[in-house]
Amino acid sequence: MDTMPMARMGPRKKKPRQMGASMASPAHDIKFRDLVLYILERKMGTTRRAFLMELARRKGFRVENELSDSVTHIVAENNSGSDVLEWLQVQNIKASSQLELLDVSWLIECIGAGKPVEMTGKHQLVARRDFSASSNPEPQKIPPLAVQKISPYACQRRTTLNNCNHIFTDAFEVLAENYEFRENEGCCLAFMRAASVLKSLPFTIISMKDTEGIPCLGDKVKCIIEEIIEDGQSSEVKAVLNDERYQSFKLFTSVFGVGLKTSEKWFRMGFRNLSNIRSDKTLKFTRMQKAGFLYYEDLVSCVTRAEAEAVSVLVNEAVWAFLPDASVTMTGGFRRGKKIGHDVDFLITSPESTEEDEQQLLPKVINLWERKGLLLYYDLMESTFEKFKLPSRKVDALDHFQKCFLILKLHHQRVDSGKSGQQEGKTWKAIRVDLVMCPYECRAYALLGWTGSRQFERDLRRYATHERKMILDNHALYDKTKRIFLKAESEEEIFAHLGLDYIDPWERNA
């Protein structure tokens, strides 16, 4: 692959052929005929634009001087999606809905690779409804942005990590959490749904007009949006952040093994900080909470991707020592492309193993780590799986797979960078790991269920129930009308059974 850095390409422009000259005569062969690029000068400047145009043409890209109907990809720098959309509107371009609007980082990667590279959420200035997983960079026909109705179900929206409404979603998440602490489920859900829908928007809300036609935004939510637009913050959020109960619950639940009940108890007893709780002789802690306090600092500092990869190596080594044909997939937030997480989740399954092999794998893995001194905590939950039971109706139901919640000792030298989160003297970091073992037939359902996000999963189940008369859980999909279980080999097949467009894992960050 040609990955020549930009700096070294610079001097080449001194060649006889002038950049300006190439405007009229594309002296380069066009290798990628399906792509017609246009580079936006706005906020980029003439010189840099001309330079990038020349580079791209040299690599075989077709780059137009003028914006025309044939353009398929618009590349911009220092412009937001709404900046470009606005600019397009002014240009009176009717075909705007069929364009890919991309950040210059995409073009630079293409130039580096000498060919079109996959367009991901981080490149796209405006999220595309039908952006597919394949590295197929061909332009896709989509309906105009304006008439695309936003679904009230997260499983019908594409939500990348590219959230351009943080200012609102952060506020809603604080309010949702506060309602959760106060056990007000209805209000909690309303704010979580509102946050979720705003995360999927391809533009930043800057006026109340932008909220028109967006589902899941009730009056209360809209009031807060309005306040944030006007004052930059919400007084209610500010009050919650300063609330003693909220602050205490937030702190207490940050300890592994501490939920609402324990937090409530400690709050009522008058505790307001962790050190007093830790040193109190009258309190009884569960094994989980003891581990939570013991490794508190490590566990609250998030797991990085490099650390997750290092854990993945450990898991693969251990699993393959006992079940060489097993497949180990990293699920959870990291599968959705997150750069950090509170834990690392893995799904394990094996095509050839017997039920007994399956049952013994996790205990064997735990035993191996124990002998190696890597096991800081574990809680093994035996499978309660019954093959012919109906899927659960509960939207937040736990599954019946054998699983293990662990805290592993990860030595710094096993991590790529070598020094992530290193403290003096301590050569390792405690990492939360979830392992799930599932029967081979269920793997697609288990994978879908353990990839999340939680909001995405909730809405998948809600959609299945209310729109399809089906019951979905982490094991199966049941069609109540036909009274049959629908088999699936892949996540794509599950979406198809539900009549949904396929949504890639990195678009499930609802």
Ligand code: CTP
């Ligand atoms: N999950 C589940 N049953 C559980 C626990 C989790 O089905 N008992 C699923 C949830 O749908 C969740 C996913 O597994 O989306 C991963 O859970 P978790 O690790 O809690 O969340 P992440 O999305 O991975 O977030 P983080 O990065 O903070 O770990």
Ligand code: MN
């Ligand atoms: Mn996780």
Ligand code: MN
């Ligand atoms: Mn987890």
